[in-house]
Amino acid sequence: MNGILVDVTKCTACEKCVAACVERNSKSLLKAERDRAVTSDGLSAERLSTVIKVDDGRFARKSCMHCLEPSCVSACLVGGLTKTQDGAVIYDSDKCIGCRYCMLACPFHIPRYQWDKTVPYVVKCDMCFDRITQNQQPACVVACPEGALKFGDRDKLLQEAHAEIRQHPQRYMDHVWGETEFGGTSVLYIADVDLNSLGWPVNEAAAIPSLTEPLVHKTPFIGLGVAVSLIGLNWIVKRRNKLMGNDPEKETPEEKHD
Amino acid sequence: MTSRTRALRDILWTLALAGLVAAVFRLWYGLGATTNLSDAFPWGLWKILNMVGGVALSTSGFTVGFLVYVLRLKRFQPFMKPAILIAFLGYGCSCLALLFDIGLPHRFWHPVVMWNINSFLFEVFWCVMLYFTVTAIELAPVLFERFRAERIAHALHKAAFVVVVIGISLSSLHHSSLGSLFLVTPQRLHSLWYTPWLPLLFIISAMGAGLMVVVLAKLIWARWYDPASILGPNTGQQIPLIRIDNGSPAVSFSRGPEGPEMPHVRAMASIAAGILGLYLVLKIADLFLHGGWPALTVGTWESWLYSAELILTAILPVLLVIIPKSRYSPAGIGLAAASAAIGLALNRLDVGIFGYIRDAGAVYFPSLIEWAVGMGVVAAAGIFFLFLSENLPIFGPIRGSVDGRPGLFRLTYGSLSQLWQTALTDNLHRVTLIAVFVIPAAFVLMYPPFHSDSTSVGTVRPARGIDAERTILFIDGNNDGVETIFAHADHQKRLGDSASCVKCHHVSMPGDRSTPCSRCHLRMNESYNIFNHEYHLSAVVEDKHITGLYPANFACRECHAGGNPETSQSAKNCLECHKEDMFPGGLPAADCDLMTANPFREAMHQTCIECHQKEAERVNKPRLADCQSCHQSLQPRQITRTIAEKADGR
Numbered sequence: 001m002n003g004i005l006v007d008v009t010k011c012t013a014c015e016k017c018v019a020a021c022v023e024r025n026s027k028s029l030l031k032a033e034r035d036r037a038v039t040s041d042g043l044s045a046e047r048l049s050t051v052i053k054v055d056d057g058r059f060a061r062k063s064c065m066h067c068l069e070p071s072c073v074s075a076c077l078v079g080g081l082t083k084t085q086d087g088a089v090i091y092d093s094d095k096c097i098g099c100r101y102c103m104l105a106c107p108f109h110i111p112r113y114q115w116d117k118t119v120p121y122v123v124k125c126d127m128c129f130d131r132i133t134q135n136q137q138p139a140c141v142v143a144c145p146e147g148a149l150k151f152g153d154r155d156k157l158l159q160e161a162h163a164e165i166r167q168h169p170q171r172y173m174d175h176v177w178g179e180t181e182f183g184g185t186s187v188l189y190i191a192d193v194d195l196n197s198l199g200w201p202v203n204e205a206a207a208i209p210s211l212t213e214p215l216v217h218k219t220p221f222i223g224l225g226v227a228v229s230l231i232g233l234n235w236i237v238k239r240r241n242k243l244m245g246n247d248p249e250k251e252t253p254e255e256k257h258d
Numbered sequence: 259m260t261s262r263t264r265a266l267r268d269i270l271w272t273l274a275l276a277g278l279v280a281a282v283f284r285l286w287y288g289l290g291a292t293t294n295l296s297d298a299f300p301w302g303l304w305k306i307l308n309m310v311g312g313v314a315l316s317t318s319g320f321t322v323g324f325l326v327y328v329l330r331l332k333r334f335q336p337f338m339k340p341a342i343l344i345a346f347l348g349y350g351c352s353c354l355a356l357l358f359d360i361g362l363p364h365r366f367w368h369p370v371v372m373w374n375i376n377s378f379l380f381e382v383f384w385c386v387m388l389y390f391t392v393t394a395i396e397l398a399p400v401l402f403e404r405f406r407a408e409r410i411a412h413a414l415h416k417a418a419f420v421v422v423v424i425g426i427s428l429s430s431l432h433h434s435s436l437g438s439l440f441l442v443t444p445q446r447l448h449s450l451w452y453t454p455w456l457p458l459l460f461i462i463s464a465m466g467a468g469l470m471v472v473v474l475a476k477l478i479w480a481r482w483y484d485p486a487s488i489l490g491p492n493t494g495q496q497i498p499l500i501r502i503d504n505g506s507p508a509v510s511f512s513r514g515p516e517g518p519e520m521p522h523v524r525a526m527a528s529i530a531a532g533i534l535g536l537y538l539v540l541k542i543a544d545l546f547l548h549g550g551w552p553a554l555t556v557g558t559w560e561s562w563l564y565s566a567e568l569i570l571t572a573i574l575p576v577l578l579v580i581i582p583k584s585r586y587s588p589a590g591i592g593l594a595a596a597s598a599a600i601g602l603a604l605n606r607l608d609v610g611i612f613g614y615i616r617d618a619g620a621v622y623f624p625s626l627i628e629w630a631v632g633m634g635v636v637a638a639a640g641i642f643f644l645f646l647s648e649n650l651p652i653f654g655p656i657r658g659s660v661d662g663r664p665g666l667f668r669l670t671y672g673s674l675s676q677l678w679q680t681a682l683t684d685n686l687h688r689v690t691l692i693a694v695f696v697i698p699a700a701f702v703l704m705y706p707p708f709h710s711d712s713t714s715v716g717t718v719r720p721a722r723g724i725d726a727e728r729t730i731l732f733i734d735g736n737n738d739g740v741e742t743i744f745a746h747a748d749h750q751k752r753l754g755d756s757a758s759c760v761k762c763h764h765v766s767m768p769g770d771r772s773t774p775c776s777r778c779h780l781r782m783n784e785s786y787n788i789f790n791h792e793y794h795l796s797a798v799v800e801d802k803h804i805t806g807l808y809p810a811n812f813a814c815r816e817c818h819a820g821g822n823p824e825t826s827q828s829a830k831n832c833l834e835c836h837k838e839d840m841f842p843g844g845l846p847a848a849d850c851d852l853m854t855a856n857p858f859r860e861a862m863h864q865t866c867i868e869c870h871q872k873e874a875e876r877v878n879k880p881r882l883a884d885c886q887s888c889h890q891s892l893q894p895r896q897i898t899r900t901i902a903e904k905a906d907g908r
Contacts, residue, residue: 098361115290
């Protein structure tokens with residue numbers, strides 16, 4: 001399970017990661033710059049990752065967090081989104097019907113839509129899936145000149161992050177964002193400021209599929225239960241009417257039409 | 259047809275036609291161009307109002323089915339068919355609206371074969387699809403009876419109980435699941451509306467309001483076609499609420515004679531009010547249990563909206579049904595029903611749209627096209643409702659006297675001749691008839707692509723050569739099939755072979771010596787701005803090696819050196835950069851600003867006529883400068899030089 005560790009204290013907002021991302025995804029740099037200006041956080045179908053200001057002089061790369069239990073994967077009705085063994089959450093454009101439920105479901109507002117296309121698809125970061133399967137690092141990680149992005153095994157990155165915090169207690173807040181929030185994410189953040197503007201919850205938050213999946217798995221049984229109780233109820237009513245002698249069988253609604 | 263239903267029909271047809279036009283635009287231009295949906299608001303009017311709201315208001319099929327078939331309350335039997343028709347049409351128009359909403363409508367069937375059993379939306383899709391089939395099966399006996407296929411109708415009647423049980427099970431699943439859809443947004447939906455009880459609240463409110471919709475439909479139908487069934491035979495008589503019996507005043511709630519159906523309507527409304535009362539209790543309990551109460555008391559606009567929604571959905575209908583005076587009046591019951599229906603729609607809008615505004619930091623208001631499609635499908639369902647309920651035994655036996663032709667299927671709008679006759683005599687009808695045509699036409703004309711300043715690719719057709727050397731060119735700029743045959747190789751030879759190119763190709767693209775005319779002269783009859791600002795911006799960034807966060811921002815000064823505003827006037831002359839690469843020695847620099855290109859027609863005439871006139875004098879062949887020396891297909895009398903000059907504005 002791969003992951004990316006983002007060190008917010010090192011980011012200088014040079015946006016070389018964004019440029020590399022645009023290039024890797026064969027998007028137009030000009031359109032990406034245009035969308036930087038017109039969107040609130042700089043994410044769009046032409047700009048899969050962005051750098052946003054999280055505090056005075058503190059910047060952070062924002063893109064798909066690649067949750068361990070992704071809400072979008074759980075929400076997609078055709079199974080168009082998948083959490084792979086490599087840690088990436090990837091999108092299959094051949095399955096998508098364009099319902100945009102993933103966009104609603106994502107707690108980080110990550111998936112974006114190609115609104116200006118007649119045949120539109122959802123666009124999101126896939127952790128450079130083709131590169132990581134060939135043992136290469138994602139384009140943004142390679143492009144970062146400050147070493148603010150680190151790619152590797154998530155567990156090792158987590159250990160590194162905690163070691164870094166222990167080593168420089170005055171430099172970081174004692175918290176690794178993404179360790180437990182929403183059931184944990186593959187992209188981790190360490191910082192000296194609060195990262196709520198990135199979409200991280202103020203309080204501890206459970207994985208979103210844990211709110212819905214137990215319920216949705218019960219639905220067939222609820223349906224069966226309803227059907228059985230309806231038949232039972234109907235039997236009771238029928239029998240009661242019969243015993244009271246005021247509703248002979250021939251007057252039941254089914255026969256009454258003619 | 260009464261004039262009242264005619265006015266309604268006109269409105270419905272106008273809305274439906276406008277919706278049809280809007281739907282074509284939606285499919286042709288895509289979601290972004292036609293809707294106000296955005297990344298901040300991926301779900302808008304179509305999904306929330308048409309789908310979530312529309313389906314919730316069509317619960318009638320299953321609730322009335324429960325009363326009639328499971329509890330065997332025979333008195334509600336007359337409500338069954340209207341309820342099923344409402345459910346069938348409600349689901350139908352909701353699904354139709356959804357088809358326009360999804361980005362790839364041609365893949366609507368994907369969930370049938372591609373499964374994700376973890377998704378509530380998947381469950382909703384399957385339940386709605388199956389339930390829609392169930393309502394169709396439930397409705398089928400009415401059709402079969404109408405066409406005298408009684409044996410099939412009878413078989414279906416026998417299976418009615420099973421079908422109803424399946425329908426109720428499916429309904430109880432998907433009505434609650436529509437609420438569960440929003441369970442995935444605990445961080446985003448406003449705390450007033452986000453609660454783990456969403457599925458429960460959704461199904462209870464839908465059941466109550468769905469019954470109210472049947473009541474409303476029944477009342478409206480009776481008002482138009484069969485007033486006696488509700489109001490009783492003597493409607494003009496005033497009956498006092500307080501009667502004096504045996505000398506002592508006593509309050510009596512028996513309002514004298516009323517129609518035979520009114521007690522049933524009242525009973526149905528009472529059941530609905532009971533369910534809505536339960537909904538009210540659940541809503542209030544939910545406020546305290548799940549922490550919504552503090553958010554309600556702070557006085558934000560959300561808290562006011564929440565209160566308004568709750569008053570409309572539950573408090574007002576329940577009060578109207580409890581108060582005897584309104585319970586015994588059709589208007590009171592009708593008001594309760596309408597209030598519950600509107601309140602329910604508002605509730606779904608709150609959960610699906612308004613509750614997200616604070617989190618999104620943006621406001622969503624549906625575009626004209628969204629309204630047109632959304633209302634258009636509802637209007638289409640309304641047309642179907644009127645048509646089917648008049649021609650099938652839905653509310654009772656077929657009402658043959660509706661247009662004086664008993665038992666005949668007829669067009670809902672009447673025949674065309676009837677339409678014209680009435681249109682000429684009836685003012686209201688004339689106005690609505692004009693509206694039917696004008697509103698869609700206005701849509702067409704107002705749509706931006708129809709009056710844009712043509713920034714897209716030009717319409718002039720490039721000249722075609724018969725071979726690679728372009729010995730002969732066929733020039734037909736306006737693509738009307740009348741071609742001018744131009745001996746390209748011959749002109750090349752006469753004007754001096756390799757040195758001849760620049761005599762006609764006065765300006766060429768950098769690195770080219772003979773750019774085709776139609777490359778710049780893109781429009782047949784109007785000037786065209788050929789300057790590509792975006793390209794120049796990126797080219798300057800690359801050329802001057804500008805770096806930084808926003809390199810394009812530093813590129814402006816390369817051309818717009820002096821002052822604001824940055825217009826083409828304040829920019830530096832194109833020739834400062836393009837003297838050599840685009841000017842192989844054609845026209846003098848002052849003649850050409852490189853920003854706008856003349857109309858194709860004018861450009862061709864200028865280039866050819868001047869040269870031909872000089873040559874005609876030189877070799878003394880006057881006909882060389884005539885129109886038909888180039889336009890060979892024209893007869894000599896068809897065109898004179900004066901006409902040509904007038905056309906060119908010279």
